[in-house]
Each structure stands twice: as C-alpha cells, then as structure tokens.
Amino acid sequence: MREKQYWLFKSEPSSYSFLDLLQDRVAEWDGVRNYQARSFMRSDMRMGDEILFYHSEQGNQAIFGTARVVREGYPDFTAWDSASKHFDPKSNPDNPIWFMVDIEVAETFQRPVTLKEIKDVPQLENMGLLRRGNRLSIQPITETEFDVLILLGRGSD
DNA sequence: GCCAACGTTGGC
DNA sequence: GCCAACGTTGGC
Numbered sequence: 001m002r003e004k005q006y007w008l009f010k011s012e013p014s015s016y017s018f019l020d021l022l023q024d025r026v027a028e029w030d031g032v033r034n035y036q037a038r039s040f041m042r043s044d045m046r047m048g049d050e051i052l053f054y055h056s057e058q059g060n061q062a063i064f065g066t067a068r069v070v071r072e073g074y075p076d077f078t079a080w081d082s083a084s085k086h087f088d089p090k091s092n093p094d095n096p097i098w099f100m101v102d103i104e105v106a107e108t109f110q111r112p113v114t115l116k117e118i119k120d121v122p123q124l125e126n127m128g129l130l131r132r133g134n135r136l137s138i139q140p141i142t143e144t145e146f147d148v149l150i151l152l153g154r155g156s157d
Numbered sequence: 158g159c160c161a162a163c164g165t166t167g168g169c
Numbered sequence: 170g171c172c173a174a175c176g177t178t179g180g181c
Contacts, residue, residue, distance in 0.1 A: 010178095010179090012178090012179090034164075035164090036164095056178080056179060056180090057179095058179070058180075058181085059180095059181095061179085061180080115180085132161075132162070132180085133161060133162030133163060133178090133179090133180090134162085134163090134178095134179095135162075135163060135164085135177080135178045135179065136163095137178090
C-alpha cells in the first residue's frame with residue numbers, strides 16, 4: 001500500500017482563498033499551467049493525500065488550513081474552453097495537456113501560520129516554499145513538515 | 158513599486 | 170539545439 005503524500009498548494013487569495021474553499025467545501029483545482037505542477041496532479045496525487053493551503057498574498061503570506069485530495073488527476077477542461085482565461089489551444093479532449101484534482105477542505109487553523117514564522121522553524125528550513133525564486137504553485141512536502149505546521153496552526157505554541 | 162528567479166517562446 | 174527576450178510570480 002502506497003503511503004499517503006503531503007503537498008503544499010499556493011493560492012493568491014484574490015483568485016481563490018481558503019475562505020472560498022470553506023464555503024465551497026470542494027474545489028476543482030483548475031488553471032494550473034506549469035508542467036511540473038501538472039505532473040504532480042496527473043501522476044502523483046492520490047485520494048486522501050493531505051494539503052496545506054497557503055496564501056501568497058503580499059504582506060499576508062501564511063498557511064490557513066488543510067485540505068485533502070478527493071478526486072485524482074483528470075483533464076483540466078478549462079484548457080479547451082475558449083472563454084476561459086486559462087484557455088490553451090494546444091490542449092484538447094483527445095489529447096489533454098493539463099490536469100487537475102479536486103480537493104476538499106479538511107481543517108481550519110486556529111491561527112494562520114505566517115511565512116515569517118515558518119522561516120524561524122529549523123525543521124522547516126528545507127521547504128521549497130522558502131527557496132528564493134521558487135514559484136512552483138504545488139509542491140511536495142514531508143510528513144514531518146506537515147505535522148510541524150498543523151501543530152503550529154492548532155495554536156500549540 | 159521593484160526586481161530576482163523562473164518558465165516559455167521564437168528567431169536563428 | 171541554443172539562447173535572448175519576454176511575461177509572470179511572488180517576496181520584499
């Protein structure tokens with residue numbers, strides 16, 4: 001049996017925030033147009049994988065809660081919708097380029113765990129999130145990193 | 158607002 | 170296949 005994997009999803013809250021996810025409960029994570037992130041969703045994510053939900057908003061960068069994968073990778077149909085801002089004419093239903101997953105909200109943090117705070121935790125120093133210039137919107141994280149962060153988010157400080 | 162880092166595009 | 174130009178992300 002494959003072990004559960006852990007991920008960090010970045011979102012710009014003006015596009016889609018954790019509050020939006022709380023209201024929707026389940027979200028189609030469409031619009032990702034980066035091959036590395038695409039491959040994670042198409043090939044690596046499995047039902048029940050756990051996700052940290054990070055806002056990349058300037059001045060308010062923080063993790064707000066967690067989610068889980070509730071539908072594994074399937075073609076991102078917004079790519080062949082010419083009315084979508086994520087339209088990509090190179091993708092089509094017979095040969096889709098882009099993939100997405102569905103996620104469901106899991107836990108709302110008692111308090112956001114800020115980027116500044118994450119930088120101060122020695123156990124988190126290897127997170128991709130902290131690497132300068134890392135723009136990848138979906139990143140794998142370790143179980144330890146996930147555990148440390150949910151403890152912080154639950155307010156045990 | 159600035160700009161470093163990165164991914165993509167396109168000319169050659 | 171190389172690489173310069175360009176657009177975007179995202180921290181500061």
